[in-house]
Amino acid sequence: MDALFNSAAKKGCVCIGLDVDPQYVPPSAAASLSPAESVLKYNLALIEATADVCACYKVQIAYYEALGLDGLKTYSKTLKAIREAGSLSIADVKRGDIAETAARYAEGHFSGDFAADFVTLSPYMGMDSLEPWMAAAKKDGRGAFVLMRTSNKGMRDFQRQELKEGGRLYNLVGRRLSELAVKEQAGCGYGIFGAVAGCTEREEAAEIRRTYKNLFFLIPGYGAQGAAADDAALFINKDGGGGVVNASRSIIKAWQNNGAKDMDVSGAALEARKAAIKMRDEIKEAVGRKKA
Amino acid sequence: MDALFNSAAKKGCVCIGLDVDPQYVPPSAAASLSPAESVLKYNLALIEATADVCACYKVQIAYYEALGLDGLKTYSKTLKAIREAGSLSIADVKRGDIAETAARYAEGHFSGDFAADFVTLSPYMGMDSLEPWMAAAKKDGRGAFVLMRTSNKGMRDFQRQELKEGGRLYNLVGRRLSELAVKEQAGCGYGIFGAVAGCTEREEAAEIRRTYKNLFFLIPGYGAQGAAADDAALFINKDGGGGVVNASRSIIKAWQNNGAKDMDVSGAALEARKAAIKMRDEIKEAVGRKKA
Numbered sequence: 001m002d003a004l005f006n007s008a009a010k011k012g013c014v015c016i017g018l019d020v021d022p023q024y025v026p027p028s029a030a031a032s033l034s035p036a037e038s039v040l041k042y043n044l045a046l047i048e049a050t051a052d053v054c055a056c057y058k059v060q061i062a063y064y065e066a067l068g069l070d071g072l073k074t075y076s077k078t079l080k081a082i083r084e085a086g087s088l089s090i091a092d093v094k095r096g097d098i099a100e101t102a103a104r105y106a107e108g109h110f111s112g113d114f115a116a117d118f119v120t121l122s123p124y125m126g127m128d129s130l131e132p133w134m135a136a137a138k139k140d141g142r143g144a145f146v147l148m149r150t151s152n153k154g155m156r157d158f159q160r161q162e163l164k165e166g167g168r169l170y171n172l173v174g175r176r177l178s179e180l181a182v183k184e185q186a187g188c189g190y191g192i193f194g195a196v197a198g199c200t201e202r203e204e205a206a207e208i209r210r211t212y213k214n215l216f217f218l219i220p221g222y223g224a225q226g227a228a229a230d231d232a233a234l235f236i237n238k239d240g241g242g243g244v245v246n247a248s249r250s251i252i253k254a255w256q257n258n259g260a261k262d263m264d265v266s267g268a269a270l271e272a273r274k275a276a277i278k279m280r281d282e283i284k285e286a287v288g289r290k291k292a
Numbered sequence: 293m294d295a296l297f298n299s300a301a302k303k304g305c306v307c308i309g310l311d312v313d314p315q316y317v318p319p320s321a322a323a324s325l326s327p328a329e330s331v332l333k334y335n336l337a338l339i340e341a342t343a344d345v346c347a348c349y350k351v352q353i354a355y356y357e358a359l360g361l362d363g364l365k366t367y368s369k370t371l372k373a374i375r376e377a378g379s380l381s382i383a384d385v386k387r388g389d390i391a392e393t394a395a396r397y398a399e400g401h402f403s404g405d406f407a408a409d410f411v412t413l414s415p416y417m418g419m420d421s422l423e424p425w426m427a428a429a430k431k432d433g434r435g436a437f438v439l440m441r442t443s444n445k446g447m448r449d450f451q452r453q454e455l456k457e458g459g460r461l462y463n464l465v466g467r468r469l470s471e472l473a474v475k476e477q478a479g480c481g482y483g484i485f486g487a488v489a490g491c492t493e494r495e496e497a498a499e500i501r502r503t504y505k506n507l508f509f510l511i512p513g514y515g516a517q518g519a520a521a522d523d524a525a526l527f528i529n530k531d532g533g534g535g536v537v538n539a540s541r542s543i544i545k546a547w548q549n550n551g552a553k554d555m556d557v558s559g560a561a562l563e564a565r566k567a568a569i570k571m572r573d574e575i576k577e578a579v580g581r582k583k584a
Binding site: 157 | 311313352355358359360364365368387388389390391392393394397400401404405414415416419420421439444445449453454455457461465468
C-alpha cells in the first residue's frame with residue numbers, strides 16, 4: 001500500500017474512475033474510430049491531463065469486457081499508459097474465487113497484459129480466496145481492496161445483515177481484513193490489503209473509519225452517487241492518509257456538464273482536470289475542517 | 293434454465309470444467325504452440341470427444357485471463373466451439389457489481405466475443421447487482437448461477453455465518469434466490485437464475501436441496517475436491533432435473549491418471565470422455581439408489 005499512500009499524500013486523495021463508456025467520448029474525438037479505439041483515445045487524453053492531480057486511476061474492467069477482445073486491448077493499453085504517466089492503477093475487477101483459480105486470477109491481473117498495481121476483490125468465498133492474491137501482492141509490492149460495505153442500495157441485502165455473534169456482516173469482513181492487516185503490514189502502517197467502503201451513509205462511514213484504523217480505504221459514492229466532500233473526508237486523515245476517494249462520471253463526463261454536445265478531446269480532458277482539482281481541493285478543505 | 297434442464301435430462305448431469313492450464317495439455321500436443329494456442333487445441337479435442345456425454349461445459353475464465361489477451365482469444369474460441377458442438381456453456385466468471393457496471397458485464401458475457409449461455413455471479417453486493425443480468429438473460433433465454441454455499445474451506449468464514457434473524461448467510465442468499473425464482477421462472481419450473489452449492493458436507497447439501505426446491509444447482513466439489521457420486525446425487529432428481537455436477541481436473545487430466553507422461557491429443561480427449569461417462573453413470577446409479 002506504500003506507493004498509493006505516498007501518491008495520495010503528494011497528489012491528493014482523488015482516484016479517477018476510468019469507467020469509460022463509448023458514449024462518454026466527445027463525438028468528434030470518436031469519429032472514424034471503433035468504440036474501443038475511441039475509448040482508448042479519450043483515456044490517453046484523460047491520463048495525460050490528470051496524472052499530476054490524482055493519486056491513482058481505478059479502471060472498471062466491466063466497461064472493457066463489454067466491448068469484447070478489442071475492449072480488453074484498450075484495457076491493457078490504458079493500464080500501460082497509467083504506468084508510463086508515473087501514476088498507479090486499481091483494476092476494479094472484483095474477482096473472488098478459490099485457491100487454484102485465485103492464483104490464476106492473480107497471475108492475470110498482477111502481471112502480463114493486464115498488470116495493475118492494485119485490484120478489487122470480493123470476499124464472499126472466504127479468506128482462503130484472498131491468500132493467493134496476498135502471496136502475489138507481497139512479492140511485487142502490490143495490493144488489493146476487498147469489498148466491505150459498498151455504496152449501492154443492495155448493500156442492505158447481505159453486507160448489512162446482523163450476525164448472531166454481534167455486529168453486521170460487513171463488520172466481520174472488516175475485522176478479518178483488519179487482522180490480516182496486522183499480519184501483512186505495508187511500510188506506511190496500513191495493511192497490504194485495504195477495503196472498499198462507501199461514503200454514503202455518514203454514521204456508518206464514521207464508525208467504519210474509527211473501528212478499522214489500520215485499513216486503507218477505496219471510497220466510492222462521491223459525486224454522481226450522491227456523497228459530498230464532507231462525507232468523503234470522514235475517511236481521510238490530516239496527514240493525507242486513510243484512503244482514496246473515487247469519482248468516475250463527475251470527472252470523465254465533466255465536459256458535458258454545461259450542456260456541451262461536443263468538444264475536442266484535449267478540451268474535454270481539461271474539463272476532467274478541472275473537476276478533479278475541484279474535488280481534490282474540496283475534500284482537502286473538508287478534512288481541514290474536521291475536529292482533530 | 294430450460295436449455296440446460298433439457299440437456300441434462302438427455303445427456304446426463306455432468307458439467308465438464310474447462311479449467312485448462314497449459315500444464316494439463318499433453319506435451320506432444322503443445323509442441324511449437326504458445327500456451328494459449330495449446331490450451332485451445334486441447335479444448336477443441338475435449339469438446340469434440342465429450343459433447344454428447346455431458347450436459348454442458350463450465351469455462352473458468354481465470355485460467356484464460358492468466359494468459360492475457362491471447363488467453364482471452366482462446367476463451368472466446370472455446371465458447372464458440374461449445375456452441376458449434378450443440379452444447380451449452382457456463383462462463384464461470386463470478387462477476388458481481390452495481391447496476392450500471394453489471395449491465396456492462398452482462399453485455400460482455402451474454403453477447404459478442406465472450407457470449408456464453410450461462411454465467412456465475414457473486415451475491416455480495418446485493419440483489420440489485422443481479423437485476424441487469426436478469427434483464428439480459430430473459431431477453432435471450434440465458435441464465436445465471438449465483439454463489440450460495442461453495443465447496444472450499446473458506447465458505448465457513450462468511451457464507452456459513454449465523455444471522456441474528458435465524459439461519460445462515462447462505463440460507464438468506466438461497467431464500468432471496470428462491471423468491472426470485474418464483475418471479476422469474478423458466479418453462480422447466482426452475483428459476484431463470486439457479487445457485488452454486490457444493491456437494492461437500494452431506495447434511496448441509498441435503499438440507500439445501502430440500503429447502504430450495506425451485507433452484508437448479510451448479511454443483512462443484514466432485515472428484516478432485518473430494519465429493520463422491522452419492523454426495524452429488526443428493527441434488528439430482530430421478531427425472532434428471534435438479535442440477536449439473538461439475539468436475540474439472542478428474543476429467544481433463546484423466547490422461548495423466550495412470551502415470552502417463554505424454555499422449556496424443558485425441559487419445560487424451562478419449563480418456564476425458566471415458567472419465568465423463570464413468571462419472572455420469574456413477575451419479576445416475578447413485579440417484580437410482582436414493583429413496584423416493
